[in-house]
Amino acid sequence: MATLILGIESSCDDTSAAVIRDRFLLSNVIAGQDVHRKYGGVVPELASRAHQQNIVPVVDSALKEAGVSRNEIDAVAFTRGPGLLGSLLVGTSFTKGFTAALGIPMIEVNHLQAHIMVHFIQSEISQAPTPRFPFLCLLVSGGHTQLVVVRDHHTMEIIGRTIDDAAGEAFDKCAKLLGLPYPGGPHVDRLAQEGDPLRFSFNKPRLEGFDYSFSGLKTSFLYFLRDRLKEDPEFIERNRTDLAASLQKTIIDILLNKLRRASKKTGIRQIALAGGVSANSGLRKAIGEESLKYGWELFVPPLSFTTDNAAMIAISGYYRYLGGLFSSDDIAPLARMYF
Ligand code: KG4
């Protein structure tokens, strides 16, 4: 018999609910939060208040869109962490109430592992083949940048991580310096499509192993702009597209350099991309070229599964359900959560 899982995501500034029947996605409703835009970043207290307002209507819409009644749901999967504690608490508390009322299990999900699990979702937009184990995933989001060896649906090993800023943070912070709205990643992407990626060059880190660092790039970008603005106060306006393209190329080069090395060292040539930054068109193109060059089998998620969504929580919940990995009802969310 088919299993129906309701997934709940509330780790940052998107309230999302999704329903999945086995691996097939029936709905994935996402309510963003515009309230943070004017502050240039996510304000945790405002995020948790917005989640409180959104969670019930979002779950309602997800059930309606899926054509499923709450009594048919077998279990609820929710993001336990990592994320903003006040935001995570809303999803966790909702899940506790919902599952207690229906007498069904709750299933904790690690948000970062869930980003990777999008590769197992089947839906009207994705019937692509799933990666076989082990595969190597470049996980690039607003808060994290990691190289992960995925051994099975639950066993994942981080072999490289950022020692400071995440790739998404580098996009967002540099975008802010260019006067672009938050989150800046998609704006840089759009501008970069019209610019010359070789026009300017910025510092790249020299780190051993598979770890990343992006804070040096941000500083190099800041000093570069400061110096040029002294000579020409209109420098940014005049060169916005070339600045965006050169910045984006630097970030992509840094990301792919370590990925290439990790693939070589581990011998794994099934490569997957995941997380919000995997929406970046330059990164998607560059990793495609890299795959052709090195004979990788590449898995790139559909755009709608790149940034935060509950479909990824629901699919993770489905596999945990099959493995009998349920959570007890005294579970607490974790701002920091490892795997
Ligand atoms: O995975 P995600 O939705 O949230 C976290 O778990 O952090 O990632 C959000 C990040 C933000 O930094 C955003 O700027 C970045 O993903 N992002 C992009 C693009 N779309 C989203 N960065 C570059 N290009 C994009 N097209």
Ligand code: ZN
């Ligand atoms: Zn995320």
